[in-house]
Amino acid sequence: MMGRIREARSSRPEAECSGRLIVRHGPSAAVRQRSRRRREAAAAAGVAESKLACGRAHSPMLRASPYTYAVLDGLLREHFPFPRRILQVHALLLTSGALLPASPCAATAAFPYNCLAHAHLRVPAASTSTPPPAPLRLFSAMLARGARPNGHTFPSLLKSAAASCPAAATSLHAQCLRRGLVADRFVACSLVSAYARSGHPARDARKVFDEMGGPPDLASCNALLDALCLAGDLAAAESFFAQMAVRDVVSWTTLVSGLSRAGRHRCALEAFREFLLDHKGRLGEATLVTVLSACANIDGADGLSAGKAVHSYIVRHELNLTAFLGTALVDMYGKHGKLGCCNSAFEIVHKKESCTWNALLSALANHGKETEALAKFDMMTAQGFLPNQITFVALLTACGRAGLVEIGLYWFEVMVAEYKVTPLMVHYGCVVDLLGHAGRFVEAIQFIDRMPFTADASVWGALLGACKLYGNVELAEEIGLKLMVLGPQQSGRYVTIRNVYLEDGNWYAATRMGVAMQEAGIKKTVGQSSVVFHGSAIT
DNA sequence: ATAGGGTTAG
Structure with a gap:
């Protein structure tokens, strides 16, 4: 406990003067006792009591006035970059009674709650832990305390819900609705965004947008644009973008990211170039990361050279390589x-995060540096990254x-047992791939049967690859049937199955597979070696 | 001397 207090003081000595302004003097014995009890309760809850606003011996009671509110807001703002201090200020507000009514007959003010809720948006999920954010x-x-939420309350709540409680x-x-706040443009804007980010269909966001009071402002338009992109309706997003009266960096970034998310990376880059034509200002982190x-996802020299151009922009403007920006660069x-x-990009990222390591690990794993990837993984965990x-x-x-x-099987076990990471379909696919490549077909199939959800085409595809490797025609045929049920669209898989037959010399089966593919509605005749789909060859 | 919304990496 002492250690924590000392750290809070020594790392930020200037903060000590902030709070004294907001305390009222003259504690009675009863008040002193109450305040001690509060401190003990806070301590028991594991929150460090900070000296920053406590004036220690005084009975801290907040007087509700515009002035104290301004101080309170300033206090929180000052600590925005330091999540733990936000928690400390929270503890302070609890112990000082700022979250209670100023007098027994007064109403509880919404203001401190609103400020605090907003401040908590800066606290990463790991620190807040428990499910409701x-x-x-x-x-x-x-x-519960009878404070009345107002229009300032909901934007923070909706943002938080969208992020971790859809x-x-x-x-x-x-x-x-009940409080008559949906006409407030801040509230409406947050609702549009929250619906989009919680996986609701675009029409929900649209409805809120349409029912917003007055003409929509830029932020709300951007929120709707994002909603259309997230819902995958790029056509609607593009036409909405085209008819927007005003566009800013956020609008363009939203469009670029929407196109990119939809797999249209080249279109995204073109849109960005179009944006650059008449944009004179500096580019921000979000835009650069998106680009x-x-x-990163444009194959060939085009993507790399554009990426290098962005890198040189970062260098020229001496932009700080934040975890976000750095990770995007490492990934590119x-x-x-x-x-x-x-x-080298990885090395110069100042405050690395797990995702920064992930980008590096993926790069090593996918480009023939497997052993190095394993070594970096050890470094990553040794340095305390989760x-x-x-x-x-x-x-x-x-x-x-x-x-x-x-080793792979070992790490899969460790992932589940020790790191409590719930395996996704891809992880199962990786394990099936591992077993398959070792020729352990029985185990692979047992593993698939034990999966908590039904295997999709990617998992069966992994096993199919192994069938090809080992010439396991029987199993390939079985998988072929499964894949046909799962996704008639996966023409590449059929071709692989056919190739298994062909390599086995089984021309009859290969032809039959061709017929099955045609029956499944795949435009592909036996004899071709690849299909062209949206300009890229699938074999 | 009173707070809030839209874009971002693996």
Whole structure:
């Protein structure tokens, strides 16, 4: 406990003067005792009591006035970049009674709750841990204490819900309706965004947008644009974008990211270039990250050279390589197989995060540096970075490529048992790939049967690859039937199955597969070696 | 001397 207090003081000594302004003097014995009890309760809850606003011996009671509110807001703002201090200020507000009514007969103010909820948006999920995110818990608390949520309350709540509690979006919307707040443009804008980010169909977001009071403003338009992109309706998004009266960097970034997410990376890059034609200002992190991501996914020299151009922009303007930007850069070089650049970009990212490591690991795993990927994984965990689902995809891929079957199986077990990472379809695919490449077909099939959900085409495809490797025609045929049920669209798989037959010399079966494909509605005749789909060959 | 919304990496 002492250690924490000392750290808070020594790392930010100037903060000590902030709070004294907001305390009222003259504590009675009863008040002193109450305040001690509060401190103990806070301590028991594991929150460090900070000296920053406590004036220690005084009974801290907030007086509700515009002035104290301004101080409170300033106090929180000052601590925005430091998640733990936000928690400390929260603890302070709890112990000082700022979240309670100023007097027994007064109403509880919404203001401190609103500020606090907003501040908590800066706290990464890991620190807040428990499932309902802090802003939503604060909402319950304010309702319980009779504070009346207002138009300033909901934007933070909706943002938080969209990020980590999608199911809450509709209830919050109901709350806004009941309180007559849906005409507020901030609230409406947040609702549009929250619906889109909670996986609702675009029409829900659109409805809120249409029912917003007055003409829509730019932010709301951008929110709807994003909603259309997220719902996958790029045609609607593009036409909406075209008829927007005003567009800013956010509008363009939203469009570029939407196109890129839809797989139209070249279109995304073109849109960005169009944007550059008459944009004179500096580019921000979000825009650069989005463009780098598009560049990463454009195969060939075009993508790489555009990515390099973005990199040189970063260097020229001496932009700080944040985790976000750095990761995008590492990924861009990694996807293009430029492992040297990838590595040096990785090295200069100041505050690396797990995803930064992930980008590096994926690059190594996918470009023949499997052993190095395994070594970097060890470094990553040794330095205290928590591996996540993506990390293990890279790790298992590396094991698969290197033929390290036992090691791969080991890490799969560790992933589930030790890191509590819930395996996704891709992870199962990796393990099936591992087993398959070792020729352990029985185990692979047992493994698939034990999966908590039904295997999709990617998992069967992994096994199919192994069938091809080992000439296991019988199993290939079985898988062929399954794939036909799962997805008649997967023409590439059929071709692989056919090739298994062909290599086995089974021309009859190969022809039959061709017929089956035609029956499944695949425009592909036996005898071709590849199909062209949207300009790229699938074999 | 009172707060809030839209874009971003693996």
